[in-house]
Amino acid sequence: MELAELIEKSRVDNVILRRGPRPKQAGSLALIGHHLIFSPNPPPGQKPSHDDELWLLHRAIDRVSVENLNKSANASPTSGAHLTLKCKNFLICVFEIANVFDCAAVARSIETLSNLNNRHLDYPFYYQCPFKVLDNGWNVYDIELEFTRLCSILPDRFRISPVNKNFTTCVSYPEKVIVPKGIGDDYLRISATFRDSCRFPVLSFVEAHSKSVIVRTSQPLLGPTNRRCTEDEVILNAYLGNTTKGFIFDTRPKSLILAAKARGGGAEPPFCYRAWSYVHLNLPRINELQESLAKLVDVCGDADANSNYLSRVNYSNWLTHIHSMIHAAGILSQSIKIHNRGATHVVHGSEGLDMTLVLTSLAEVILNPDCRTIRGFQALIEREWISAGHPFVLRCAHSAYAVGTLTGPYESPVFLAFLDCVWQISHAYPTSMEFNEQLLIYLFEHTYASEFGTFLCNNDKERRDLKVREKTVSLWSHMNHPEVLDGFLNPYYRPAQCDLWPISAAQEILLWERMFFRWRINWQDVDAKQQMAANWAARERELQTKLATLLSQQAQNNAMNSAASELQSCDITK
Incomplete structure (x- = not known):
């Protein structure tokens, strides 16, 4: 056609x-x-x-x-x-x-x-790249390099498993995953049959200082008959290592567990998972996020906004949902730091495709300084969202103004909510992120419509079948091009190894004006002032560099003069 x-x-x-x-x-x-x-x-x-x-x-x-x-x-x-x-x-x-x-x-x-609905007709397959690709964005995340980093923190604890080769075990997982060493692939396959969407427990993140572990999975399929899987229990216990206690963070409130169990799902029963403590969170469901975004955009786009504007924003519940995500990520991060003997934290909701990924990603932004750099943030998105199987095509089929006939029940701005949470943290810590809010807005736009293939499919299997890597250009290749990268740099960035503890008080959560009022407000004056401040920041760094050079030269000169004085003293003594 x-x-x-x-x-x-x-x-x-x-x-x-x-x-x-x-x-x-x-x-x-x-x-x-x-x-x-x-x-x-x-x-x-x-x-x-x-x-x-x-x-x-x-x-x-x-x-x-x-x-x-x-x-x-x-x-x-x-x-x-x-x-x-x-x-x-x-x-x-x-x-x-x-x-x-x-x-x-x-x-x-x-x-x-x-x-x-025909992915072969999407624009990324027809896009003619006008720039020379200097950095292949498809290689921004490499599981082998990630595994090497993990081995330097926890040697002999994990291995790379090819259990999902050709995507035979789990459609939404990549072909290679990191799992506990000593757990065979046959156990992983059996565990997959016990987990929703076959998403068996895989390693997500290891915190360098506390050596605590984050594991991603989906809900167990207990059902009304209280089904049990001993292989799954062995796998979770293997993640514990030398510790005797782990934590299961369920993104759903307790009130939904019984309903999930009646539909075939549920939560890990305490009598089977005795080494685990449970933390039930109350993160929004995908349909709640979709409804909130529609209400919020309607308020922000209303040209006749009047005195009830604030109440309408509050009624949308968008800021409430953002607060709940940041608060939950803070709880998870705090647990990781408190239990400094390498405690294991398992995170899941129902399918583990949405709020699970929000929670693990935000925890990494809070605890891992590498994720606050541009390349580290790109790798985080590749690892925790794209490779982890977040269904971008389904979730981003429509935005705030329409609902698809077929995709309607699956549409939700989950990734936008994650970007909003990152913006909230960056607003609280303006010097801690290497990137600015323009990068976050740019990512939001390209998840919904793009000339690049990065967010094109729902999972790696679809990307392989469509040969996305071979036939399209990566968004990261474009963003990392020197002429483009400059516009995404935060001029106030100062690298820091400290954790970024988010301010999770509800009154501290702000409406992201640059996102939601982007087309209603003239930002030229704001941009001009930001550019002026950026120029002064660049000038400050330049002067600091010159000062450091002069101080270094002075120290060398002082050392040379001291050495010359000592030689002269020796000559006089002789």
Whole structure:
């Protein structure tokens, strides 16, 4: 199938951009396979310039609507209509088109092209990379290097298992996983049959100082019959090492456990897992996050916001959910630091695809300084989200304005919530992250629509089947290019080895204005002031470098003068 066949009207002239990322303009609207292109009319006497065009990926559009300007029953087709495009990054574009029929044809075409279910037709497979790839982003995370780092902390405790080769054991896991040494692959396969979505316990993180361990998994499939799996019990006990006690962090509240058990799931029974203590958290479910985002974006996009704005933001519960995630990550991180004899912490919810990954990722940001660098943060996302099987295609099929017919129950801004939590921590510790909020916003946009293949599929199996690594460009290759990387650097960054304990008081959680008011506020003055401060910070670092050089030279000169004085004294003595 050719994408051109899905376009009913490829070009419309005499279009007016009424609302969007730029002031009101007149021009032409064109549709091609993957993009909508608005070309403004050039000033008199000048030729059209491609630099002035507005390009918008069809995949980035969340909802399309048409509103006739003349609402009477006898309205003429030439009375005109408004084409409203609500995008997944919360941008809203309104085009005025003179002919109602043309407007409707364009709307139907965009609706079809923005909801294609054929992954082979996605833009990353057609994208022609305009820059030279200096750093292959597909190699930003290597399990062999990660295993080497773990061995330096806890030697002879773990091994790399190929139990999931060809994804025969678990579809949502990578082909290689890190598991306890001494546990055979046959035990892992049996444990997979006992865990939801076959996600048996795998190693996630080892804290360097306390040597505490974080393990990821999914809920056990106890069911109403209280099913038991001795192999799974042996695996969890193997993670304990020389310690006698471990902790199971369940992202669900106790009230949901019985309901999960009635559906075939449940939680580890204490009489089978005697060495483990339980911590039940109350993290939001994916449908609750989706509803909260829709309410919040509706409030932030309301041009007629009045005195009940704060109550509406509070009613959305978005900040409440962000607070609960940061608070839970703080509890997990604190437990890791307190139990400095290498305690093991198992984290799971139901499938272990959403809140489990939020919790383990935030704990690593809090405890691991490497995760606060750009490359370390990229590796964290590769390890804890992409390779770990977070279903980006399902979760990010729609954003805040629409719900998919097939994907609706699975859509949720879980990754956006994680990025919001990272922003909250970076706001509290402005010098501790190597990257700025622009990088977080950039990641958010590319999870929903991108020319790169990094977030293209639900799991590594789909990426292998579609040959994503061979046929598309990695987002990290683009971000790590020197010309691009500069825009993501935090000018106030000062490397620090300390932990970043988040302020988890509810009143300290802020609305991320740059994310949710990005298209409502003119940020030029803010950007100018930030650039000025960044220039002064760069100047300060330059002067500090010169001072360090001068002090070093002075110390060398003093040493040479001292040596010369000693030689002179020896000569006089002789």
